[in-house]
Amino acid sequence: MSEGRAESLRQQQAALAAELRSAGKTWVEAAEIFRTRFRLNPRVALRAVRGWSQAQAAEEWNRRWPHESKTFKNFSYWEIWPGKSGHSPSHDNLARLAEIYECSVADLLADLPDFRHLDSAARTSLAVSSDSTGGVTSGIIVPGEAETLLHDLLGRHTGIEASVPPTADATGLFHRPEEIDFGKLAQVIVMWMQRIPHSRARRDMLGKLTAALAVAAAAPLAELPGAAEPASAASVPEVSRFDPATLAHCEAMMPHLRKQGDVLGAGSTLPSALAYRRIAEQQARVAPPGAPRDRAVAAYAELTQLAGWLCFNMGNYSAAQRLYDDARAAAHEARAVELVTYVLCTMSHLATWQGKPRVGIDHAVAAASWAEQSDSPYARAYAADVAVRALTADAQAARSQEFLDREYAALQAALAEPGERQSWWYFYDESFYWSTSAQNALKFHGADEVLAATDRALMLRDQGNLHERSFRLLFRAEAFARQQNIGLACRTITEVVELTSVNSSRRIEQRVQELRRGLDPWKRTRGVRELDQAIRAYRSQPAG
Template structure:
């Protein structure tokens, strides 16, 4: 069987054994630096490849996922509470260790939450379980997006939005619509991104959450920026900053999914906007503020901000600073 036919049927590949064979072969390479470089690339490639059979099945209910979670016959409040408690940790794990290492665990917890939602008695318990399922489904979609599987991310986001509506979790609906806007803009469909951002803003007003209003404005800025709408994107930047100040002033608890969103995120979005409209000086100021306020442990966001700063230096033809950025 040739390589092309293998790639057409990834579900028939045992990626664990394949990795062992490749590693044994690579041990014959005498230069240790070359081995390390190839092993790093192999790790990233196998993470994506191993997830492919799961992501190619509608709803991600493939045999690998089903085998990892035993079926249960009754609702267990402690199990649901554990799923809820794990979500913030899974989000941060994705930021630090990457999507490939986080997706399998997220899918397993998603399956557990799905079982609990199916078995929960009607009322508050079932709404909680459905909301947990919705949030874990959104997180799985985000991880798929970072693995480059946009079609799987879209399916998961659609499923997550429907579940969040079913649970009547308005703030979660807002957040999911925001991530759908981000996905559309990332795919080069900014006007679809604007549609989702407008819907997110509408639900955000009903949620009463300043974080929801601010982030809905943020994704609108990114979509409008990508669509080349300078004046409207600036208008939404102003809206975002005002809502963010209100959120920061509120000392009450916020939903766990907003952990990443703070003033540094606003300045990062401002930098993207400035770069789009040829304002390198403003972009440098914005990236400087974003980096100074960043959570150093969030490698995902920090990497993007360093790239924005490097691009701003390049726009100024300051090549030396570009490489040192």
């Protein structure tokens, strides 16, 4: 990578701090964002957001209280605490730190244990309050638009059991489930991870949320002609006439289902995806020849690819392959060239993941050929992306770099032509390019280049896609492990384990297990022991 791409962490932090302050964020609000993005404890975050080193913070202290001077070592001890090598600051020192950082003492201690969940009254009432701008006045931080959702699920519906609730209880949650903002929902999940320290409480609440949303996604199927029990593909009734409104509903639900899979996991999404696929298949069978039938077959192809993707993430690779083959054939039948490209790309990804990079290269080459016929820069960029991953896995350094450059050029062309794009490209942006660059760097370059690439990937992408965010964090963890920074590696893996406590996929599980095995030489260290505890706590339920 060029030097221009390897932006230092301090430069990134300075740029972000300036952006947040110019947007009117308080030091405390900005530090909270630093905590999430850079995995800092609150004492470090409140210093880092000002751009101070520990020595500079000590200078600020000594300017105010010269008769009780401190050195950078004092700040280091306070920031490491409650770790073994840290020292707890006294009440007076905490008050002075709060004065320096213009915060409350509580803000400095936000990472310490909180046992309010043990109060029986707290178990039945979870206060959620926000101001008109979506900020927080108390309780859990929640984006304003998600407030109604949380009141419904955790207030009015606190009696929901871990099993899926009856459809009648969930259909009232959303008038149009395709309008659920999964990006904001993902933010809520991340914030819960930070604010609710007890793993079982987090898992229980997220389990209820997942179950209710899965039912809400399937509920509109009950309104389709003749539908009675829409929970599975097998229950979708036979139809004898083409209904454009039904087909339009299937098309509208596809982006929703993709994002649901990214946030809540493949297991909760696959039943609905299969049901909609069955409806699209029936519409294709009865549609009149010409444009209506091509449209219905294309919808069937896309839903089939989506079902294959969900099976892939669940670790059912043979089912994924069968569905991908079916999706490719249907996309060809519909003459949907760009969709053919996309399906071939996902087939390349599947082959590479299974340890067949040369098969992955074959599919990527075919995808690139169809991409040229599609006139879509996104198709060209993503075809190059999967080629990079296959060539990287096949240890072809020069060719993988060549295709990485091709991807970057196609991506810039896509960004230069803003406008409507096919819904399946929703996940692909510049952050995805940097994520693939990190994979390439793991194979051919040093840990510093991996970290620089993942920094860019994580900063350019919001937290809405928990699936992609988890993989990017695991790239960082591997880089930290290579630097033998075992503590950071373990904390980063733990973050992934927490984020995916309900929606984990077999592929994420596989990567976590691989990285954990690589840490065996340090299994007696505190960091690895704490990671093992987190894995046991959060993986008491099987991945979906």
